[in-house]
Amino acid sequence: MYNNIDLFTQALGIENPWKIDKINFDKDAKQLDIYISHVKGAKFPCKVCDDKYGIYDTTKERTWRHLNFFQHKAFIHCSIPRIECEEHGVLQVKVPWSRPRSGFTLLFDAFVMELAACMTVNEIAQLVDEHDTRLQRIINHYVDKARAQEDYSDVENIGIDETSSKKGHNYITLFVDLEESKVLYVTEGKDSTTIDRFCLDYILHKGKAESIKNICCDMSPAFIKGSKVNFPHAAITYDKFHVMKKINEAVDQVRREERYKNDFLKKTRYIWLKNPENLTKKQKEKFASLSNMNLKTLRAYNLKLALQEFWEIDDVTTAASYLQKWYLWGIRSRLEPMKEAAEFINRNWQGIMQYITSKINNGVLEGINSVIQTVKRKARGFRNTKNFITAIYLRCSKLEFDLPEALAHK
Numbered sequence: 001m002y003n004n005i006d007l008f009t010q011a012l013g014i015e016n017p018w019k020i021d022k023i024n025f026d027k028d029a030k031q032l033d034i035y036i037s038h039v040k041g042a043k044f045p046c047k048v049c050d051d052k053y054g055i056y057d058t059t060k061e062r063t064w065r066h067l068n069f070f071q072h073k074a075f076i077h078c079s080i081p082r083i084e085c086e087e088h089g090v091l092q093v094k095v096p097w098s099r100p101r102s103g104f105t106l107l108f109d110a111f112v113m114e115l116a117a118c119m120t121v122n123e124i125a126q127l128v129d130e131h132d133t134r135l136q137r138i139i140n141h142y143v144d145k146a147r148a149q150e151d152y153s154d155v156e157n158i159g160i161d162e163t164s165s166k167k168g169h170n171y172i173t174l175f176v177d178l179e180e181s182k183v184l185y186v187t188e189g190k191d192s193t194t195i196d197r198f199c200l201d202y203i204l205h206k207g208k209a210e211s212i213k214n215i216c217c218d219m220s221p222a223f224i225k226g227s228k229v230n231f232p233h234a235a236i237t238y239d240k241f242h243v244m245k246k247i248n249e250a251v252d253q254v255r256r257e258e259r260y261k262n263d264f265l266k267k268t269r270y271i272w273l274k275n276p277e278n279l280t281k282k283q284k285e286k287f288a289s290l291s292n293m294n295l296k297t298l299r300a301y302n303l304k305l306a307l308q309e310f311w312e313i314d315d316v317t318t319a320a321s322y323l324q325k326w327y328l329w330g331i332r333s334r335l336e337p338m339k340e341a342a343e344f345i346n347r348n349w350q351g352i353m354q355y356i357t358s359k360i361n362n363g364v365l366e367g368i369n370s371v372i373q374t375v376k377r378k379a380r381g382f383r384n385t386k387n388f389i390t391a392i393y394l395r396c397s398k399l400e401f402d403l404p405e406a407l408a409h410k
């Protein structure tokens with residue numbers, strides 16, 4: 001005879017001493033209720049010492065949300081037995097289908113985590129008809145647990161950058177392992193105390209301050225100060241993309257001043273931001289016509305191209321003399337924005353030169369940041385920054401989650 005109880009016992013992986021007592025299938029409420037208890041005379045291990053005991057009493061019935069059974073919501077009900085351990089007193093026993101204090105089964109957890117890899121909490125909440133804060137607790141649990149198991153003792157090169165967390169002037173700071181391209185830590189703010197907090201978290205994950213060899217960041221005094229205090233052995237490299245952004249801004253400044261006198265420069269902003277080899281066909285034609293004119297913008301642009309060559313140099317002495325020549329060219333250019341750019345290079349000499357030795361940059365942070373901004377936009381805001389930070393860890397930290405594999409049912 002076909003037997004529902006046997007079927008569900010198998011599907012749920014229920015094993016002795018647990019058993020399914022009855023199954024209630026309510027077609028109108030679209031609900032499936034599974035009642036579980038234990039066999040008579042069953043013994044359960046103490047969850048502290050593993051010694052086995054008979055049942056002391058049972059708690060009042062609890063309910064766990066399980067995976068839907070087709071379009072029906074499914075719930076497991078059980079009065080959890082308690083045992084009295086000689087050493088540890090009266091304790092509830094562990095149930096195999098759920099984490100302690102969770103209102104969901106492990107398979108439901110696994111399903112939610114599977115969805116969370118590509119959906120926002122609100123989208124999941126709609127799909128499974130649950131409150132978003134309950135789902136957020138599942139995600140927080142697994143992300144926190146996975147992060148707690150992370151080992152940072154091999155990390156040597158770190159990239160630091162800030163990104164916006166909300167509309168207006170709210171920032172979070174990201175700490176990225178540049179080798180593995182993964183986010184190690186995220187915290188609110190962009191001042192030097194963000195690095196104090198990272199350092200503490202890093203030590204909690206088996207990191208030693210002296211293992212960090214290189215830190216890559218922009219020219220922010222806060223990051224530099226925090227890095228020097230917390231990681232005195234690390235060399236600081238200024239991110240070449242931030243440096244080039246400054247130079248690009250200077251070129252654009254020259255163009256904007258010159259544009260008023262020269263109509264040919266209208267709508268050419270993006271040409272000067274690119275390298276000649278990256279121009280579109282149309283832009284190339286325009287650029288060719290401009291390059292025959294005696295333009296200030298073109299001189300500024302050539303300065304930019306020359307600075308780009310700097311990053312390709314491998315030898316420190318050659319690089320230093322190249323940068324020195326570039327600096328002199330810049331301050332003698334008779335272009336005010338380029339003179340300022342040259343002074344900027346001069347002020348930040350050491351961190352720029354450090355690139356020749358370390359060859360690290362924060363390029364990977366650009367990709368990570370675009371994932372983060374997409375997450376933020378899709379979520380249309382988070383209930384709090386912790387949830388936002390959890391979403392970043394979920395997608396950008398390459399965490400390993402300890403989940404039952406049983407989404408594909410046995």
Ligand SMILES: [Zn+2]
Nearest residue numbers: 046049085088
């Ligand atoms: Zn015990």
